[in-house]
Amino acid sequence: MAIHAVYPSGDASEELKEAAEICFQCGVCCVLRAHSCHAQYDGQFDPRHTFVYDCLGTEEPVENPNLWLCVSCHKCEELCPYDVSPVHFIEAMKAQAFEMGSAHPSVLSEIEQIVETGFAFPLTGSSARQREVLELEPLKITAQDDLKVITEETGLGTKLRRHREEEG
Ligand code: SF4
Numbered sequence: 001m002a003i004h005a006v007y008p009s010g011d012a013s014e015e016l017k018e019a020a021e022i023c024f025q026c027g028v029c030c031v032l033r034a035h036s037c038h039a040q041y042d043g044q045f046d047p048r049h050t051f052v053y054d055c056l057g058t059e060e061p062v063e064n065p066n067l068w069l070c071v072s073c074h075k076c077e078e079l080c081p082y083d084v085s086p087v088h089f090i091e092a093m094k095a096q097a098f099e100m101g102s103a104h105p106s107v108l109s110e111i112e113q114i115v116e117t118g119f120a121f122p123l124t125g126s127s128a129r130q131r132e133v134l135e136l137e138p139l140k141i142t143a144q145d146d147l148k149v150i151t152e153e154t155g156l157g158t159k160l161r162r163h164r165e166e167e168g
């Protein structure tokens with residue numbers, strides 16, 4: 001299957017399709033241990049079936065749970081000798097999966113954490129104590145009102161609620 005055929009018609013820009021067409025599946029973005037894609041070492045991939053090609057070459061890309069192993073570090077983009085940018089494909093597919101209600105539950109929880117607190121990690125007693133030891137100011141949640149406005153104005157709040165309703 002041609003790699004650009006992974007996109008349902010009309011969902012990918014021509015630029016992205018062109019970039020996908022020049023992927024030779026050489027594996028450089030995934031197999032240079034310690035320098036390449038961390039998701040490659042999840043245990044289910046090997047040099048003949050790389051994480052990147054698992055994402056780009058699947059028949060139903062937005063239904064692929066492995067998409068969510070990508071942490072958007074952009075190493076693949078830096079390493080690719082052919083100027084392919086797998087991360088842009090993967091991010092586009094994640095966005096599409098979110099729109100279709102297929103986002104991974106852990107991602108939904110992380111988004112909710114951010115929109116509720118402004119922090120991408122929970123503020124625990126342990127982290128508060130560590131900050132005290134390091135003589136750092138305690139972290140405070142100060143942006144709830146602004147975050148609420150942004151979340152609702154952008155439609156993110158509606159999407160999050162819809163995801164949760166569909167789950168429940
Ligand atoms: S994205 Fe680039 S480095 Fe990765 S397999 Fe394709 S051509 Fe090779």
Ligand code: SF4
Pocket residue numbers: 036037038039052069070071072073074075076077086087090
């Ligand atoms: S951006 Fe995603 S696919 Fe690219 S190297 Fe990082 S984790 Fe791997």
